[in-house]
Amino acid sequence: MLMLLLFQRLGIIMILAFLLVNNSYFRQLIVERSKREKLVLIIIFGLFVIISNMTGIEIKSDRSIVERPILTTISHSDSLANTRTLVITTASLVGGPLVGTVVGFIGGIHRFFQGNLSGIFYIISSSLVGYLSGRLGDKLKAGNLYPSTWQIILISTVAEGIQMLFVGFFTGWDLVRLIMLPMILLNSLGSTLFLTILKTYLSNESQLRAVQTRDVLDLTRQTLPYLRQGLNQQSAAKVCEIIKTHTNFDAVGLTDRTNVLAHIGIGHDHHISGQPVKTDLSKSVILSGEPRIALDKTAISCPNSECLLSSAIVVPLKLNRETAGALKMYFSGNKKMTEVEENLALGLAQIFSGQLAMGIAEEQNKLANLAEIKALQAQINPHFFFNAINTISALIRIDATKARYALMQLSTFFRTSLQGGQDREISLKQEKAHVDAYMNLEKLRFPDKYQLDYQIEASDKIMLPPFGLQVLVENAVRHASKERKKDNRIRIVIKPEEMFFRIAVSDNGHGISPAIIDSLGRETVLESQGSGTALVNLNNRLNLLYGSASQLHFDSSSAGTTVWYQIPRTKGDSDNENLSS
Structure with a gap:
């Protein structure tokens, strides 16, 4: 009869244990074992040990058994068979000696008041069981998270044996003979089941994490080439x-x-x-x-x-x-x-x-190198260089002042090319100097062919990607009007729009062929006068610096072409608008 009733109480504890182990927060507590986690474990198992006392089985002085659902108090002369030692042992094995000792003390105190201030020895015995179970468990587990099943059975038997010695000495050995075997079996089985449930759940969780890790690593391997x-x-x-x-x-x-x-x-x-x-x-x-x-x-x-x-x-x-x-x-x-x-x-x-951070760092280095190479190539491009030299040579014979001016423009172009090729962003003032030097050299070669206008509603201090304007202006010079010998107009417009600056370069040329316009800025194209590599490079730099909202856009018709992009405005930009013209 007593055995059956005790196993019913064990079922209550096992249900609570299952609910507890199924909680991810509890599993985190038992793994970390920091001071905060130990305090929470003491509170949880402290409640459990009180429940164990209150769901115990009352044994009268004549050794008859009284079954009541909840035992708030019992008589001085009565005894109690319960799952208290089971909870204390489990708390010790899960949280260590400190948690076991405090939970044992809580269980002993509650049992003392539950018995109408009788059985003060339970405070000492329960605390001792908690301490010794925790120390023995830490010693036997030998680097594992918990002891083995047979070690748990041994610890549980020793714990209940200590409790029975106190009960026999202070209450009587006839009571020990009645409850010892059921209590030892109960404590051993309960502690083993609790720890087995916990270890199984943690093992399954560990295996699941291993599978997830494998899946994530596989995904990482496959996605890395694209994210970079x-x-x-x-x-x-x-x-x-x-x-x-x-x-x-x-x-x-x-x-x-x-x-x-x-x-x-x-x-x-x-x-x-x-x-x-x-x-x-x-x-x-x-x-x-x-x-x-x-x-x-x-x-x-x-x-x-x-x-x-x-x-x-x-x-x-x-x-x-x-x-x-x-x-x-x-x-x-x-x-x-x-x-x-x-x-x-x-x-x-x-x-x-x-992966994105590594990819962007690599791409920025590559694009910075490409920008610098582009600048160096522009400096030593035989066609560009010899045209400039020939122009200066001709001017020396007819107009020394213009020749000196041309040399200054060529020097400015070289200097700004070197400076811009080394930076991720440069000021609008620097970019304008580079564009002006390029256009002034072209105007000296073809005095009436090109006209460059600015419409700028921003400070010269706003930052732009280097060669952004120069690439678009050079593109207009080379492709917009291949045969028209005069009245070729290029306009640079920079104006604020909500959170961005819109930057546009327009021309009055013949427009872009529909066959290639969708590819410009995204891939190289096969054209007799260029491949569009500079536009692809610029578009990639815009995407990396500012995101896809800043990519190049091409609006083209037979009346001309506008190429535009936008860059984010900063707080300082809004205070300095309408300063440049």
Whole structure:
């Protein structure tokens, strides 16, 4: 009878143990064992030990058994068979000697007041059991997280044996003979089951993490070549395809701070590459820099009412602690986000951020070298150089003043080329000097052929990518009007628009061929007078420096061409507008 009742109490403790072990916060506590974690464990197991006392089995002085659901108090002469030692032993093995001792003390104190201030020895015995179980457990586990099953049985038997010695000495050995065997079996079995459940769960969790790590590393290996190209539409599409292929998500997306770079899977008909980010969920993540999970369509807040995406996790991608974009993973239908998907998304975002940082650093170095090489090539380009020298040579014979002026312009062009090739950004004043030197040399060769005008509503101190204006002006000179010998007008316009400066170079030429206009700035083109490499280089630098919102745009017709891009305004820029003309 007593054995059956005790095992019923054991079932209560095991249910509580299962609920506890299933909680990720509790599992984190038992692994770390810091002072804060030990305090929380003391509180948790302290409640458990009080529950054990209150769900015990009352044994009268005549050794009859009384079953009551809750025992708030018992008579001085009565005894109690319960799972208190089981909880104390388990607390000691999980949290160590300190946790076991304090939990034992709490259990002993509660038992003392529960017995109407009788059985003060329980305070000493329970505390001693907690301390010795913890010390013995730490010694036997030998580098493992917990002792083995047989070691747990041994520790539990010793713990209950100590308790029985105190009970026999202070209460009587006839009671010990009645309860000793059931209590030893109860404590050994209960402690073993609790620790087995815990070790099994931790082992499965460890295996799951190993599988997740393997999957993440595999994804990392496959996505690395694309992410090192930078965060653009082409690389983002490849990355999203790889993630969707290797996971269970119904859709995967990548964005920069303003635009969707790629969206693969359900919803691709309205989450379109190159268009602004649509969902409030993604916008809030980009703005706050914190990951968010949406468990329903309302939380995603897609403006398209027909959108089938039902749950999502959106994680920011960081570059130098600044949010550069977001990784988005979606489910449709009744699928829900779990801790597994959340950990996977967080892990991928951290790795992708590192890959992007490495890729951008490499690309910036490469583009800086390309810009410098471009500048050096322009200086020693035989066609450009000999044309300038021939012009100066001719002027020396007819106009020494103009010849001296031409030499000064050539010197300025060389100097600004060298300076600009070494910097990621230069001032508008420096860029204008470079453009003016180039155009002045062209005007000396062809006095009436070109006219350059400026319309600038910004300070000379705003920063631009080097050779940005010069590349576009040179492109207009070389391609806009190949046969027209005069009245070729080029205009540079810089004006503020909300959060950006719009920078445009216009000409009144014959326009760009429709066959190549979509490729300009994105890939090299086969043309008799150039390959468009300078435009590709400039477009890549704009994307890396400022994001996809700053890429080159080409508006062309038979009446002329405008090439424009935009760069973000800084706080200081807004105070210095309308200073340049």
